[in-house]
Amino acid sequence: xxxxxxxxxxxxxxxxxxxxxxxxxxxxxxxxxxxxxxxxxxxxxxxxxxxxxxxxxxxxxxxxxxxxxxxxxxxxxxxxxxxxxxxxxxxxxxxxxxxxxxxxxxxxxxxxxxxxxxxxxxxxxxxxxxxxxxxxxxxxxxxxxxxxxxxxxxxxxxxxxxxxxxxxxxxxxxxxxxxxxxxxxxxxxxxxxxxxxxxxxxxxxxxxxxxxxxxxxxxxxxxxxxxxxxxxxxxxxxxxxxxxxxxxxxxxxxxxxxxxxxxxxxxxxxxxxxxxxxxxxxxxxxxxxxxxxxxxxxxxxxxxxxxxxxxxxxxxxxxxxxx
Numbered sequence: 001x002x003x004x005x006x007x008x009x010x011x012x013x014x015x016x017x018x019x020x021x022x023x024x025x026x027x028x029x030x031x032x033x034x035x036x037x038x039x040x041x042x043x044x045x046x047x048x049x050x051x052x053x054x055x056x057x058x059x060x061x062x063x064x065x066x067x068x069x070x071x072x073x074x075x076x077x078x079x080x081x082x083x084x085x086x087x088x089x090x091x092x093x094x095x096x097x098x099x100x101x102x103x104x105x106x107x108x109x110x111x112x113x114x115x116x117x118x119x120x121x122x123x124x125x126x127x128x129x130x131x132x133x134x135x136x137x138x139x140x141x142x143x144x145x146x147x148x149x150x151x152x153x154x155x156x157x158x159x160x161x162x163x164x165x166x167x168x169x170x171x172x173x174x175x176x177x178x179x180x181x182x183x184x185x186x187x188x189x190x191x192x193x194x195x196x197x198x199x200x201x202x203x204x205x206x207x208x209x210x211x212x213x214x215x216x217x218x219x220x221x222x223x224x225x226x227x228x229x230x231x232x233x234x235x236x237x238x239x240x241x242x243x244x245x246x247x248x249x250x251x252x253x254x255x256x257x258x259x260x261x262x263x264x265x266x267x268x269x270x271x272x273x274x275x276x277x278x279x280x281x282x283x284x285x286x287x288x289x290x291x292x293x294x295x296x297x298x299x300x301x302x303x304x305x306x307x308x309x310x311x312x313x314x315x316x317x318x319x320x321x322x323x
Contacts, residue, residue: 010133010141012075012103019075020048021234021268024057027073027101030143031060032199034071037129037145038099039154041170042069043200048266049093056089063167067096074102078109078128087116090124097125105130105148113149125151170198172280173217177202180215180291188299200280203228204298208310209318213301215294217280223290225297226273227305234268236318241270243312244305255304272305 016023027034028044035042041063049059049070058071070089072082082100090098100113105128113126128149133141178196184204185191191204201216209231218224229237229244244251245261252259260273274297278290 005136005139008135010135012131012133015133015141016075019073020057020266023075024073025268027071028058029203031058033143034099034101034129034145037147038127040064040069040097041167041198043169054085054088056085056093059093062097063169065096066167068093069097069099070095071099071101074100076102077104078102078106083109083112086126095124097127099127099129100149101129101131101145103131110149117149117151125154127154169280173200174198176280176287176291177215180294183291183295184298188295190298190302206302206306206309208306208313211309211313213298215298217278218275221277221279222275223278223294224273224275225294225301226271227301227309228269228271229309230269231313231318233318236316237268237270238263238265239316240309240312240318241272243316244272244308247308251304251308255300272301274301 012023016026024047028047031042031044042060043063044058044060045068046059047057048055056070057073060069060071061067062069070086070093072086072089074082078100082102086098086100089095100109110128113128116124116126126149127147130146130148132144132146134144135141174196176196180202181191181193181196185193193202193204196202201214203212203214206212206227211230212228214224214226214228216224216226229241231237231240241261241263245263248259248261255274257274260271260275262271262273264270276290276293278286280287282290
């Protein structure tokens with residue numbers, strides 16, 4: 001007899017306590033999961049992007065269609081307030097698509113999205129995506145995104161898109177980060193990673209909590225190397241950041257140049273970073289220089305900030321180091 005496990009749903013609030021501090025940062029880091037559910041090639045541009053007195057949770061770009069996408073999240077059932085905000089965000093950013101992520105969609109809100117799609121004449125596309133956590137026989141919960149509302153021709157369009165090659169920008173990211181990963185692995189033993197990704201960032205585990213060394217194309221006009229400070233608790237992140245900030249002069253002197261100290265009070269994580277001008281659309285020669293710059297700064301961050309990060313985390317007992 002076939003022995004099958006039991007699939008159960010887990011309350012999202014048991015994993016993500018706070019929408020802004022927990023769920024949105026997780027979604028930013030795992031945007032590929034939402035991309036797959038939607039059939040888009042999403043790249044995060046900004047978090048908490050302002051529109052008048054409001055701010056959208058995530059502003060992204062659909063690389064395959066070169067359009068802005070606004071993403072609004074809820075860990076509760078959909079409500080009228082968020083529906084109105086979605087329309088405001090679409091107008092404020094002149095977005096090509098709007099994505100509403102929620103744990104539960106009421107029939108009237110699903111129907112409202114379908115009505116908007118029927119009456120937009122191809123201008124803005126509206127999507128409803130249900131997020132759920134699934135567990136099998138006591139396993140770790142796994143996130144699952146279900147498309148519950150979309151334009152009438154969307155499934156046909158995405159099936160056609162799946163057969164097309166990735167966008168030129170996605171291919172450029174893949175080539176760039178593949179070269180970066182290969183050099184850091186083969187010449188510096190910095191990582192065991194083997195494959196680059198067609199997105200605007202790549203992270204390498206630090207061995208301390210969930211902290212990471214990351215390389216990214218930030219804000220569209222800058223390249224960033226950073227130490228991303230992320231433990232399971234927001235207060236712990238800020239304590240670690242503040243302890244490192246107290247040693248700023250010594251750390252910058254050893255690093256050899258000024259660092260950007262970004263506490264990010266509106267987020268759970270914090271970062272210590274260094275920037276240089278650059279874009280993935282730069283000529284190949286400039287991208288080669290950018291890759292060398294990133295290799296040098298990532299190695300220096302690991303040498304200078306890495307040991308202090310581990311010592312501070314151990315001293316504050318925020319979370320044991322991970323392998």
